[in-house]
Amino acid sequence: MEDWIRSVEVEAPTVEEAIDRALEQLGRSRDEVEVEVISEPRKKLFGGQPARVRVREKFRSKEEGFRRIVQHIFDLMKIPVPFQLDTSDGDFRILIEPGHDAGMVIGKYGQTADALEHILWKIAKSQFDHKGRVFIEVGGYRERQQEKLRRHIQQSIRYVLDTGRWVALEPLT
Known part of the structure; x- marks a missing residue:
């Protein structure tokens, strides 16, 4: 299983040589990665210390990065659900068709x-400076639940108006 972001740490006699080796391992060019120099090479009387770098691939877009994170989380949860990512309104909407173990995503x-929405929102905010919200939409589940809640509230209102008695409702979330 491939991690959502690939990175390698490499040691070599020089920083440039370490970067070149890391690029070769990742199969990326210099403009497709971020380079962090962990330690510069040091020369000593009996040997020395090689240069150490961490090279991490960059995403072409924040949508690509977010899509890979979502897929990685679903893989970790062992939920094989195909999904689409809609970003047309500035929010990240993860669209999952019913079936395909979608019930495991709903819980x-x-x-x-x-x-999952909360966790993914925190990741999107910290990793991609995303200002919008994150929604998971599984085959219209939320719309059905909201409609069910509206019907229940309307029935409760009718009951109170007809009987004059009070009704205790569960928290409306």
Whole structure:
């Protein structure tokens, strides 16, 4: 399984040589990576210390990076769901068709989807400086739940108006 972001640490006699070796390992060019020099080479009487660099591939776009992160998280959860990423309105919308183990993404009462949205929002904000929100939409689940909630509230209002009695409702989330 490939990680969501590939990076390598390489040692070589010089910084440039270490970078070249890392680029070769990643199969990338210099403009497709970020280079961090961990330590400069040091010459000593009996040997010395080689240069050490960490080279991390850059994403072509934040959408590509986010898509790879989502896929990596689904892989870690062992949920094989195909998805599409919609960014047309400035938000990240992860669209999952019903079936394909989509229920595992929703979880009990939508709690798994809510937790995933929060985690992915934190990642998008920290890794890509994303200002929008993150939504997971699984085959219209949220719309159906909102409609069910509206019907329940309307029934409760009718009951209160008809009987004059009060009704206790669960938190409306």
